[in-house]
Amino acid sequence: MTVRARDTDGTPRLADVATRAGVSIATASRTLSGSRAVSADLRRRVLEAADALAYTVNPHARSLAGGLTSVIGLMVYEIDDPYFAEIAGGVVEVAGGHGWSVQVSHQDRTHTSDLAGVRLLRGQRVGAIVIAGSGYRDAGKNATVNTELEAYAASGGRLVAIGHRNLDCHAVVPDNVGAARVVAEHLIALGHRRIGVISGPETLTTVVDRGRGIEDAAAAGGITDIAWAHAAFTRDGGRAATIRLLAERSDLTAVIALNDTMAIGALSVLRERGIRVPQAVSVTGIDDIQVAQDLAPALTTVRLPMASMGRQAALLALQSGPGARRVEEVEHELVVRASTAPPPA
């Protein structure tokens, strides 16, 4: 006898369900995966059997047999950055609600690692990829990654981008230009004329877009001497950029950070130096991460609904039928708190 009585590890297989229901494994498979119609009677029997056995499909077998897995590959920079963490929260929430898992793929803002990340995800046959990191401005760098991404989509994978438009797929995009313009306008309306911007690397499209928003507002306000300082898109980057800005232009009355994380760095430097915010210098951010309201002083910023963006992206990934490309714009809103005031007299 070659009959393997009760083998492996006790996990029931599809065959067990089929046997118990008195049907073929094909029928069991069809009812469980819903790929084809099955008579109501058999359908019920299969479902009961599966339930009684506490059957769960083996995703690997399923994938090997041709399909993709119920996993969303989420590509982010630094999962411990609040911006991405909040997005991830939204993605995880929706995915979990649909029985999907979320695999976090870390990028380190180099396109080679992005490429490796995408390849890994493809190799794992994940059913969807949500790419939350900003795209690169450099077309060449984008090319390799995008090619891989599009090949993935072409082979049936669902692809959704958060925050960049230049990828040919569903996308959830904040209006980075508009958001940045709004904070700049707020400062200008308060009377600021000598403004500095602390910015992330210009290789990121998010940075470029937000920078453009500032320039738009400045031009409209007749301001021509905005001071720029570029650094990493992090708290430490914010510190470094602020220090440089202060050294170059001691007359600034306002600092615009291109995201809240950098703004936190700016605040910390100003606090160390005893420069009062907002009395001597106003500071703004963009994103409205949760802690923005609890900083010292509470940060004036522009709210982007990160968690909701994550949820939307996950929904697009899970629901997206054969339909055309969908780009969902998300609202932003100026949130005025305690870190901005008119410039000193």
Place this chain on the structure above:
Amino acid sequence: MTVRARDTDGTPRLADVATRAGVSIATASRTLSGSRAVSADLRRRVLEAADALAYTVNPHARSLAGGLTSVIGLMVYEIDDPYFAEIAGGVVEVAGGHGWSVQVSHQDRTHTSDLAGVRLLRGQRVGAIVIAGSGYRDAGKNATVNTELEAYAASGGRLVAIGHRNLDCHAVVPDNVGAARVVAEHLIALGHRRIGVISGPETLTTVVDRGRGIEDAAAAGGITDIAWAHAAFTRDGGRAATIRLLAERSDLTAVIALNDTMAIGALSVLRERGIRVPQAVSVTGIDDIQVAQDLAPALTTVRLPMASMGRQAALLALQSGPGARRVEEVEHELVVRASTAPPPA
């Protein structure tokens, strides 16, 4: 001819590598997975072929053939809570460095969902599970989850807990009792006697342990009337608990939050009411999440190295040979900032 010329999606298979190297797929498999010794000559040829073809194993096929996958299932509450986000950062970092992926499983602090999470991870044959959420105090609730977890470990999965000891597996554990005692002692040393504690639900072991640390310090300091308020282990929970505490005991000079997130909630309530920190009331947290230093005022707390804990846990999961259970204690350190001062005269 039944020969499938170039099928599926162009992804090279092990057979392709074997053919190109002029060996059997068995040999190719052995060299690539390193399961058995292979002569240096063949080994080199296989490696070259694999490299030339840009071959990557199909993890599903590998898993189906008997093994587990190179995936760490990370169970956390709220990936967007800084505490867990920082831990996740550490796990993702180490995992990525070893070619492993990280799958985030969300728990919602109910044991049924925990159970579902573990089952899902098992069903996916993940190679390791790192469970970062606090355990439950209720033995009954633990039982079902723990049984599942131990079955997982028994079947070859690597299991590592962060923050609870009562699971029979490798663990990375902070001294929650000691950490809480340290902040309480700090306040007592400053002269505080009328102290309130805002705490998470007592169903979590972390909460219970930290609470005990407070009680120890209070007893040693001869303080018997500590005021307690329980709520969710979140910012909003911190707000709710603080409001209740203030209503019951208007004479408090210090509020101990059992984690930084709740402390943030406490600070926000006190700020709204115009109660000055630390002049009127001192506030402390536990964890030292990154933003603790940037709050208003900067938070006095106890540092737990979350990122490092995540890294350690991942290493334990990936390296752990057949060795015995290892429990790694992590250091904590009181960080005195601006939110504590002697009580008002």
Place this chain on the structure above:
DNA sequence: TTGTACGCGTTATCAG
């Protein structure tokens, strides 16, 4: 509609 049988890509077993 339902069942049979083959293939998905690897690992493991068992001979050589």
Place this chain on the structure above:
DNA sequence: CTGATAACGCGTACAA
């Protein structure tokens, strides 16, 4: 040390 070959669990043409 190396090579056939049988699983692994499931989807799905194909046939009935």
